[in-house]
Amino acid sequence: MATEADKQKSEKTPRTRSKQERKRQLIDATITSIAKYGIPGTTMTTVTSIAGLSLGLVNFHFESKQKLFEETLLHLALEDQEMWRKAIEGKGLSAEEKILAIVDAHFHPKVGSRKKQAVWFAFYGDSTSRAAYRRIGGDIDDARYDCLLALLNDLKNSGDFPHVNTTDVATIMESLFDGLSLTMLIYPGDTTRDDAKRQMRSYLAATFPNRFTPPEIAT
Incomplete structure (x- = not known):
């Protein structure tokens, strides 16, 4: 027999889910609007028009356009973080396999679509949004960097790589993530996700010979 608490939970769940x-x-x-109109051209009106919802509803949930933008940015950052963290959860994965899993996760269509990349770079390029990006996404960015650095240190310590500066390698990898994503956004016909992953693998193979298979001879 359902308790009073169960009944209350049952009554609240649909409203909470809605x-x-x-x-x-x-x-x-908001993602669709920013990708189409940019940050300056995105308004509460463009968002509600795309969503098919009332202006009052967006004001109720987010209070202001700035709050809506910040929640959108946080959503994208957490989605990206969840993707790469799940990718390295498998038991028995080597450091090399985890690094490649992070690369694959970054370029996964779920988080690396042209629409979402357009939003990321819109925030990067808008001077009024950079502070919000650093405040909201900084710790999440740092978490992936720290994970990469730890994995790279594992590689360095397990092989003959005394010359490798793992801090530089982690920083370069993060730069490649951004640079290749921007190239894919601007020149979609020239660089594909597979191209981007291949170039990341080429860099890793050149830095850690015999630990990563160069793409041209990968099986």
């Missing part, structure tokens, strides 16, 4: 669904709907619409 609220979260509406927020996600508005965040998805």
Whole structure:
């Protein structure tokens, strides 16, 4: 027999779920709007028009456009973090396999679509949004960098790589993530996800010979 607490939980769940669904709907619409109109051209009106929801509803959930933008940025950052963290959860993965899993996760269509990359670079390029990006995404960016650095140190310590500066390698990898993503966004016909992953692998193979297979002879 259901208890009073069970009944209350049952009554609250649909409303809670509906609220979260509406927020996600508005965040998805914000991503679409920024990708199409940029940050300056995205307004509460463009977002609600895309979402098919009322202006009052977006104001209720987010209070202001700035709050909506920040929640959208946080959503994208956490989505990206969840992707690479899940990719390295497998038991028995070597340091090399985990590094390649992080590379694959970064270029996965779920987080690396042209629409979402357009939003990332819109935040990078908008002077009024950079401070919010650093505040919201800084710790999340640092978490991946720290993970990469730890894995690279494992590689260095397990092989004959005394010359390798792992801090530089981790920094270069993060730069390659951004640079290749931007290239894919601007020149979609010239660089594919597979191209980007191949170039990352080439860099790793050149830095850690015999630990990463060069793409041209990969089986």
